[in-house]
Amino acid sequence: MEIRQLKYASAVARLKNTALAAEEYYTSRQAVSKSIQHLEQELGVTLFSRSKHMELTDAGRAIIPKVDEVLKNINELEFYARSLSSSYEGLHVTIALTAFPLDYLYFNSRHRTMHALSEFKDKSSRTDVNILHLPDAAILDAIKNGTIDIGIIQGSITEDGFKCIDLSQIEMRVIATVESGLCDLEYVGIEDLKGVPIRTPLDFNSFYIDLIRRCREHGFNPLFQDVPLNDEAIYTFAKAGGVHIQPYDPCMKDAYPENAYLPFHPNDRMNLPLSLVYQEGTVSPTALKLARYLARSAK
Template identity: 25%
Template structure:
């Protein structure tokens, strides 16, 4: 018994005609007639009543049809599942990342994901969170890995991690001797911040506003190496995650007296189609997050 015989049988039952079934299956009419005759011979029952002008299903044929429809439905499901699986193994995922996320968290994410999914390509661009939100809205990105300051109603979000923001200063800076630094003590300091489309910059400016500080911003950039180099040279102070400056002996990082935190998460546009490859990426990052926290 062959799968194509079952398809031909179901088509004749559905259309009530061998001729129309042949047209539907794109084969010659004699091929369907022979296939059904062979099927009846193998089963040892008559599936159709035949007359000069019409063909009708026998009682045995109706019983068999129920089984055949179930078999064909399961076969179609299996084929679609394998197509989805194949698609999820290949493809390009367009990912937007913010500067600090890209420097601190993303390398480990990429390394682990590449090991598990070597045929998937990550096309990564580095932008501020606000720009990434715009690109997601336009469908120019599939997913963003960003600093999340607040719930964005147009985007779905899945949290990744929560990290503390440190004040970063040159090793010779007078405040470097402090274990913790109260934010008001930074009022007269020159600030080196990320660019205007970043939420990490907004977090710092909102903290300035809470303390009535008008920040003196001397430099803005999304380039981590540039910011670190300027801090080393005493051009100004900045606000980074401690791992970024951990291995730079000319820079010290100090906690704020009242800590500030950076929330990182994945965001995507629920109104846009998510490819199987993108869904694979999202689920993988969720799993990595659970592994890292020991949850689940």
Template identity: 25%
Template sequence: MDLHALRQFQVVARLEHLSRAAEELHVAQPSLSRTIARLEGELGAPLFDRAGRLRLNDAGRAFLRHVERTLGELEAGRRAVADIAEHGVGTVRIASETFLTLTGPLAAFKRAHPAVEVALHQMPAEQMGRALRAQEVDLCVASQPVPAEGLEAVGLLDEPVWVVTPLGHPLADRESVSVAELAEQPFVTTRTGHWQRRLLDRLFAAEGLAAPRIVCEGDEPSATAILVAAGLGIGLIPDMARRSATRAPVAWIAVDGSACRRTLTLLRPANAHPGGAARLMHAALTGWDWSAGPV
């Protein structure tokens, strides 16, 4: 089974007409008929119904879906190689609210593509849409919703977010806690605009509570657990950090209800023509097992 036969099958399947397919492919019809027959022989099943007009059958439709994906991936690979040959290995520019989220897939990507340069930009979600549309970055990984106008979004991960406390905290032995029970607690969190802060504010507002008591706020979400472990207060940490081998010594407590969650989304311009490095990174991020957590 060769690529030449797959491309010919794709045209015949699209047109469902041998003579027109042969004309489009610039081959003789008997030769095209032999190619399709040989392909069916290799697969062990007919791909077309031949009673009257040529029609793609169920097996043909199933095979066509795989052929289209295969040829599409090969074309993407050809474009990536052409891009590298013309412009060098290239650079991919990624924006994220926090870099801890990306450590696992970035490490794997650099092992697979050591010559590709990765440029990281820390950026709040509210700036991501503008940066993508202005082509200042190629990809964004957001932990909160971003206006989708002109953007293509792929969901990467939906995970619970935990309350973390110092080990000696009165809540440390609890399996779960309600949002109302957190009303008077001192919080270590991120600045306004970051996803943890928006989630915290949203949880309190949904319960009709006053604004949370913030005792420490910063720009790097990954520092929250370290500051909590030091005894400054409690905080909200995503499940991914709980699975990190380097996690801080804190107690992890579930939050009652279904609202305390984070959704991780990969964004790129909808109608752009990304370079080879950006396409490779997009494939790497969408293919990554996000349940594995950070390295």
């Protein structure tokens, strides 16, 4: 049994696709498939059903979590050994998180990605991990010019040279004051947003492109309004009936009880993928380790 086999099996379980797993490890689809077949032969069980998607079997669902635990332990051993090396002077990784109103509440200690970042820092104590908050477009520009190593953005990209890995799905909610007429609704439908001022987002990502399309299907354009980034302007905008649409975390209710966090109607719900991105070919080995650590932790 080889470490490579375990890494490939873990990636296929996460991505449900051998081709995507091969891309992640810069190898061929055939190499991934063959490694997994050899692993299954050694273990004496079938880990994946070979259907349209590589779905885990019952045995696979029992074994893959143990595989992931083994890979985490291997990472810890590598970090620990490196920290003991007399030639090791410490490493630096800069990661930027997508910025939006209340992002400091969404990316809290309970968030899976933030928890994984904290774990990584604890297990590699001499690696300095610097965390920034930037708009998505700024993150991509910073990766291109080498200012940052890794970015976590809303949506996904297909730009040449970038690796994009889905981490999770973000629930988007409509945020209004508790006095808003929308609070009388159990759910907010697309048609309920007609004529309602919506704070212009920092980035017109895939969610907002889809929102605009759906609004037009209902016969209207969303009423975006620029609002300065200061508390007074935001409060005035909200009191006048304006709303924000952004990622939601339950802790926001405790931090801002004067707001209502209204879910979309199930027929209109539009989740937004949270994706990890880096530039292939130029990413440092340490940054690549962090990227893979976050990807595994997102499962």
